[in-house]
Structures are given as structure tokens and as C-alpha cells.
Amino acid sequence: MKERILRNIARNSRLSTEDLAAMLSASPEEIRGAVEQMEKEGVICGYPTLINWDKIDAERVTALIELKVTPERGRGFDRAAERIYQFDEVESLYLMSGGGFDLTVIVHGRTMKEVARFVATKLAPMDDIESTATHFVLKKYKEYGLSLVEGKKRDERQLITP
Amino acid sequence: MRNPISETVRQLQPSGIRRFFDVANTMEDVISLGVGEPDFDTPWHIREEGIYSLEQGRTFYTSNAGLMELKKEIVRYLDRRFHLPYTPEQVLVTVGGSEAIDIALRSMLDPGDEVIIPEPCFVSYLPCVKMAGGVPVPLPLEEKDQFKLTKEKLLSAISDRTKILVLPFPNNPTGAIMTENELRQIAEIIEERDLFVLSDEIYSELSYQGDHVSIASLPGMAERTIVINGFSKSYAMTGWRLGYAAGPEEIIKQMLKVHQYVIMCAPTTSQYAAVEALRYGDEDVARMRESYDERRRFLVKELNDMGIPCFEPMGAFYVFPNISRFGMTSEEFATRLLHQEKVAVVPGSAFGGCGEGYLRISYAYSIDNLKLALGKIQNFIDTLF
Numbered sequence: 001m002k003e004r005i006l007r008n009i010a011r012n013s014r015l016s017t018e019d020l021a022a023m024l025s026a027s028p029e030e031i032r033g034a035v036e037q038m039e040k041e042g043v044i045c046g047y048p049t050l051i052n053w054d055k056i057d058a059e060r061v062t063a064l065i066e067l068k069v070t071p072e073r074g075r076g077f078d079r080a081a082e083r084i085y086q087f088d089e090v091e092s093l094y095l096m097s098g099g100g101f102d103l104t105v106i107v108h109g110r111t112m113k114e115v116a117r118f119v120a121t122k123l124a125p126m127d128d129i130e131s132t133a134t135h136f137v138l139k140k141y142k143e144y145g146l147s148l149v150e151g152k153k154r155d156e157r158q159l160i161t162p
Numbered sequence: 163m164r165n166p167i168s169e170t171v172r173q174l175q176p177s178g179i180r181r182f183f184d185v186a187n188t189m190e191d192v193i194s195l196g197v198g199e200p201d202f203d204t205p206w207h208i209r210e211e212g213i214y215s216l217e218q219g220r221t222f223y224t225s226n227a228g229l230m231e232l233k234k235e236i237v238r239y240l241d242r243r244f245h246l247p248y249t250p251e252q253v254l255v256t257v258g259g260s261e262a263i264d265i266a267l268r269s270m271l272d273p274g275d276e277v278i279i280p281e282p283c284f285v286s287y288l289p290c291v292k293m294a295g296g297v298p299v300p301l302p303l304e305e306k307d308q309f310k311l312t313k314e315k316l317l318s319a320i321s322d323r324t325k326i327l328v329l330p331f332p333n334n335p336t337g338a339i340m341t342e343n344e345l346r347q348i349a350e351i352i353e354e355r356d357l358f359v360l361s362d363e364i365y366s367e368l369s370y371q372g373d374h375v376s377i378a379s380l381p382g383m384a385e386r387t388i389v390i391n392g393f394s395k396s397y398a399m400t401g402w403r404l405g406y407a408a409g410p411e412e413i414i415k416q417m418l419k420v421h422q423y424v425i426m427c428a429p430t431t432s433q434y435a436a437v438e439a440l441r442y443g444d445e446d447v448a449r450m451r452e453s454y455d456e457r458r459r460f461l462v463k464e465l466n467d468m469g470i471p472c473f474e475p476m477g478a479f480y481v482f483p484n485i486s487r488f489g490m491t492s493e494e495f496a497t498r499l500l501h502q503e504k505v506a507v508v509p510g511s512a513f514g515g516c517g518e519g520y521l522r523i524s525y526a527y528s529i530d531n532l533k534l535a536l537g538k539i540q541n542f543i544d545t546l547f
Contacts, residue, residue, distance in 0.1 A: 008456070019529060022463045023456035159506055160183040160196035162285045162334075 001026065002034055006043070009035075011145070013047040052148045054140065059110045062091075062137040065119060066101040068130040077102055080128045089118050101133070112136060170292060177285045178512030182496065186506045193535045194506040198334060200398035200479070201526045202453075204435075205446040208397060212435035220430055226422040227414075228255025228406070229433045235440040236406055240389070244366065244376040247384055248408045254417055255428045259364045259392040259405035261421070264290045266360055266388045266407055267326070269416040271296035275325040277360075280311045281514025282482070283330045284362070297323070302516035305473055305484060309338035313347040320351070326358045329377060332365040335513045335522035336482040337458075337475020342375040349380045359387040364405070365478040367396035367447050370455045374477070378408075385410055393432075395478075396447050397439045402432040454479050457525040457532060464536050465523075468543065479526045482510065486519040488546055496521060502545070503538035 004024055008015055017035075021028045038044045053060045069080045077095050084105060085093045092106040105123070109115035116134070124132050140148050186192050203209075227233065233250040240246040256262040263286060271277070273295040279287045280301045291298040301319045303309045316327070329348070331340045340348070352359055359377055366374040378387040392405025407417060439446075458475065465472040465483050472483035485495050492509035499505050510520030525532060 004452070004456075007452075015529075019460065019533070022460040023529065025459045025463075155194075155201070157194075157197050157199060157201070158183070159186045159192055159194040160179055160508060161198045162177065162179050 002038060005031065005034055050144055050146055061109055061112055061115055063107050063115045064135045064137065065105040065107060065123065066133040067103040067105060067123065068100070069102045070128045070130060072128065080126065083126065084123065087122060174289045174292065179285060179508055182508060182512065186500055189504060192504045192506050193531070193538065195523045195527060195535050196506040196508050197524050197526055199400040199526060200395060200450065201528065202398040202450055204397060204399050205443060207442060208435050208439045211438035212431045215431050215434035220434060222430065224427045224430050224433055226427050227418055228428055232433050232437050235437050239440045240408060244374065245379045246376055246389065246408065252411050252414050253406055253408045254414050254421060255433060256405045256407060256421065257425055257428050258394060258403045259362065259390045260286055261425060262390045262405050262407040263287065263360065263362065265417045265420045267291055267294040267296065268420055269413060270326060270358065274323060276321060276323040277326045277328060278316070278319045278324060279328045280330065282335050282510060282517035283513055284334045285513065287328050300514055302514070308473055309333060309336040310340055310344055311348060313351060316348060316351055320355055324357060326360055327352065329359050329361040332369055332374065332477025334365065334478050335480050335508070335510065335517065337478045337480045339369055339371065339477040345375060345377045346380060349377055349383050352386060353382055359383070360390065361387050362390045364390060364392055365395050366391060368451060368454055368479060369477045370458060371476045388413060393436050393439055397443055398450065399439070402429065402435060404428055404432040404436050454525065457529060460529060461523065461525050461532055468540055479524055481523050481525065482520050483523065484519060485521055492518055492521055499539065499542050503542045505535050505538045
């Protein structure tokens with residue numbers, strides 16, 4: 001039941017409790033209870049909105065930065081990660097396997113210059129960071145399973161079929 | 163000039179669905195709950211495999227019965243999902259389940275042979291029986307039996323001329339299914355009276371109360387059953403026109419003869435895509451089934467809350483609410499709903515006389531779409547009292 005709730009709100013967090021209840025043959029109270037519990041447990045961490053920033057005029061760039069990090073005895077990469085993810089500029093941070101680097105940071109800024117400064121002044125000088133490689137995103141096609149480039153699809157089916 | 167039209171064809175009734183479609187089609191901004199096909203796109207990996215086959219220049223006929231690779235996958239699939247015991251020689255790939263229905267009947271019927279057709283049901287069985295020279299014997303099923311075929315009902319329809327029973331479950335339009343126990347009782351009679359079964363299992367993957375059971379998996383029944391299935395509903399592949407029949411080799415052989423003269427072979431691109439679907443499509447099927455199931459629960463609850471009684475369908479993607487309390491025929495109800503609120507549903511009477519008093523509402527639509535349409539249906543019934 002919890003998983004089915006999650007699969008549904010992962011696609012559409014605005015589904016109402018009543019609709020979810022009808023869809024899963026549960027009572028609205030059960031759904032509300034389950035959602036509240038998952039919020040408390042940190043399973044549900046928030047309800048952000050997927051926005052295609054390219055559609056508005058505001059300047060905004062995204063960069064993916066690969067970091068090579070010296071692990072720390074006993075704590076591995078966690079300490080470096082903690083120092084990095086607290087920056088507001090950091091949207092996502094992942095520890096990666098293989099590939100000659102350890103952490104992947106996804107950073108937002110208003111301009112490339114701003115991101116470059118963030119990397120140069122905040123990330124690169126950290127003690128455990130051995131090297132950085134910054135890649136700027138040119139165009140976003142898809143995020144969180146949703147296409148950002150396709151328009152809303154028209155229903156092309158015949159109105160009535162056997 | 164002489165009359166150019168065959169008497170058999172002239173006497174076929176145009177489908178009631180067609181009539182209603184023609185009306186709906188002249189209107190703008192109609193919200194339809196009238197389709198008999200999935201709203202999902204064919205999963206991309208399957209479409210991609212079709213495209214790849216075109217890039218590779220696989221644009222020729224395949225062997226008449228279909229690609230061996232595909233027939234082997236169908237055999238594996240039928241065994242894996244429904245414990246059916248076929249070999250590739252017992253499988254024939256067709257242009258949709260529809261062709262399979264047609265050529266099975268043509269291969270099995272002699273003039274005067276009777277075919278029992280439980281109704282309400284898909285619109286093609288009856289005309290196909292007639293075109294094959296057989297005599298259709300409609301058998302009305304009832305809501306009180308959840309539109310299941312019962313032993314008593316079947317016995318009442320059998321005569322000395324009965325040869326085939328059409329078994330259309332999970333059912334379009336009622337959403338009814340048959341459980342293993344219920345099928346056992348039917349199978350007993352089939353054997354006793356020496357009949358054959360045309361089991362149309364095109365909705366087999368859309369079964370919401372445990373896995374679908376095929377009558378051909380019961381002891382002694384594979385020898386007497388033609389199983390019809392396909393890719394349209396389970397993999398959202400209606401436009402690819404690909405289905406198949408599986409059954410006793412002696413019947414399949416004769417069907418192949420008809421098939422090779424009238425069709426040659428099923429579309430090659432579709433066959434390559436279907437191989438991919440059967441090998442790597444199980445998760446897609448499960449994902450779509452889960453989604454249909456949620457819409458089904460949603461729709462049944464909302465309709466009942468609205469005062470339109472609706473028995474709980476356990477298969478396919480239709481609900482079949484009872485509208486007899488509104489004192490209108492189903493065609494009248496559907497026509498007025500269409501004109502007043504621009505919502506298209508299909509009158510139950512399009513699926514046989516006993517569908518009178520019901521509507522077929524499809525839930526091959528997003529929840530948002532369903533909600534929008536339900537709001538309008540509510541408006542409509544508010545004007546009735």
C-alpha cells in the first residue's frame with residue numbers, strides 16, 4: 001500500500017487524498033495516516049514542483065561537477081560530502097562508483113561565471129578535494145521521468161472503438 | 163444491373179458502436195470514455211525494436227504462420243503465464259485477434275453448425291459466425307451472475323447442432339472474468355457434449371483478482387480449444403495489428419491455409435517488435451495493469467457514490483454500470499449524455515440485446531480525464547430528477 005501511494009505521488013504529488021483512497025480502495029484516513037508516517041520517517045522528503053526553467057526568461061545554468069576526493073579513515077567520503085551538500089547552490093550530490101572520480105555534484109547558478117566562481121572558491125580549495133571537472137548543461141530533455149521538450153500529447157484515438 | 167451485394171453481407175447489421183461513433187464524431191470537444199484501446203503508448207523499447215527492424219531492411223514477408231522466433235516466444239509466454247502446453251507448430255500469428263477469430267470460425271464451421279455466443283460481448287463474433295456459414299446462438303448473461311457463464315445457462319443453449327462455444331473472458335464490455343472453478347464446470351459440459359471452445363483471451367493480462375486462468379489449461383481441454391490472444395491490450399499495441407491463435411495442430415493447419423490465401427502473413431515490423439515485447443515486456447504489463455486497477459477502483463466507487471449502481475468488474479478496462487433506474491434505454495441515455503454534456507460512452511445494447519439497461523464506460527483514460535467526465539455525468543443525472 002505504501003509503495004503504491006509512493007508510486008502515484010512520485011508522478012503527481014497533487015493527487016488528492018480522496019482520489020488516492022478511491023484508487024487504492026482505502027479510506028482517506030488510512031491514506032492520510034500512511035503519508036504522515038512516511039513524512040515523519042523521512043521516506044517522503046518534500047513535494048517540489050518540476051519546472052522547465054528554460055521556458056521563462058530568468059537566467060539559470062546547471063552544471064555537473066565531478067570531484068576526486070581523498071577518503072577519510074573511518075568516515076570515507078561522508079565528511080567531504082557533508083561539507084559540500086550544505087551549500088545552497090548544490091541541488092544534488094551523489095557518491096559514485098568507478099570512473100576516476102568519487103562525488104558528482106549538481107549545481108545551479110544564475111550564470112556560468114557564478115558557478116565557476118563557486119567551484120573555484122568553495123569546492124576546489126577544500127582539503128580533501130584532489131581535482132574537479134565541471135560540465136555545463138546545454139539543454140534539458142527529461143527530468144524525474146517527465147519530458148521537458150514534448151508538448152502535452154493530444155489523444156489521437158478514435159472517439160469510440162469496439 | 164443485377165444486385166451486386168451478397169445476401170449474407172447485406173443482412174449483417176452495422177455495429178451499434180459505429181452508429182454512435184458517427185454522431186459523436188460530428189461534435190467538437192467531446193470527452194470520450196468510449197474507446198476499446200489502451201491510452202498508453204507502446205513502451206519505447208518495443209517501438210525501438212520495430213524501428214530497428216526497419217533500419218535493418220526487414221521489410222519482406224515472413225513465413226505464413228509467423229516468424230519462428232516469435233512463435234517460440236509465444237509458446238514460452240503461454241506456458242510461463244497460463245501454463246498452456248503448446249509447440250510452435252500449434253501457433254499461428256495473425257493480424258490482430260480479430261483475424262484469428264474469423265479464420266478459426268471459417269476453418270471449423272459447416273453450414274448450419276451452431277455457435278453459442280455469451281452476451282454482452284465484443285461485436286465481431288456474431289457477424290463472423292454468419293460469414294462463416296454458421297448459426298450464431300446468442301446466450302444472454304446476467305448481472306446477478308456477475309455476467310459469468312454458468313453451467314445451467316450453457317446447458318440451456320446447447321442443441322444437437324452446437325459445435326463451438328465462444329468464451330470471451332475477461333469480457334469486453336462487462337469486465338467479467340471466469341475463475342478456475344467456474345471454468346471447470348464449463349469444461350465438463352464441453353467434454354460431455356463433444357464441443358469446441360473459441361477462447362478469446364485478448365484481455366488476459368488485465369485481470370485484477372489473481373492471474374487469468376485459460377480454459378485450455380484444464381485437463382482434456384487443450385485438444386478442444388482455440389486460444390485467441392495478442393499484443394493490442396496487454397502491450398498497448400493496437401495499431402500494430404498483431405495477434406495469434408494457439409490450438410490443436412489439425413485446426414491450426416487448416417487455419418493457416420485460410421490465412422495464407424487471404425493475408426499471407428502478419429506485418430513483419432510488428433512481429434519483430436512483438437518478440438521484444440514478449441522477452442522484455444513483463445514489467446510494462448505489470449505497470450499498466452496496476453494503473454488500470456487503480457482507475458477501476460476509482461471509477462467503480464465514484465459511480466456507485468453517484469447513484470449509478472455498478473458491479474465490480476475484475477478484468478479488461480471497462481465498467482458496465484446499470485442505468486435501468488433512469489427509465490431510459492441505454493442508447494437514449496448515451497445520446498442525451500452526449501448532446502447535453504458532450505461525454506461519449508457506449509450504450510450497452512451495442513454488445514447484444516441483454517446489454518440493454520447498461521453502459522460501457524472505458525477506463526483507458528487518466529484519472530484526471532475520468533474525473534472531468536464523471537463531473538459531467540453527475541451534472542447530467544442531476545437534470546434527470
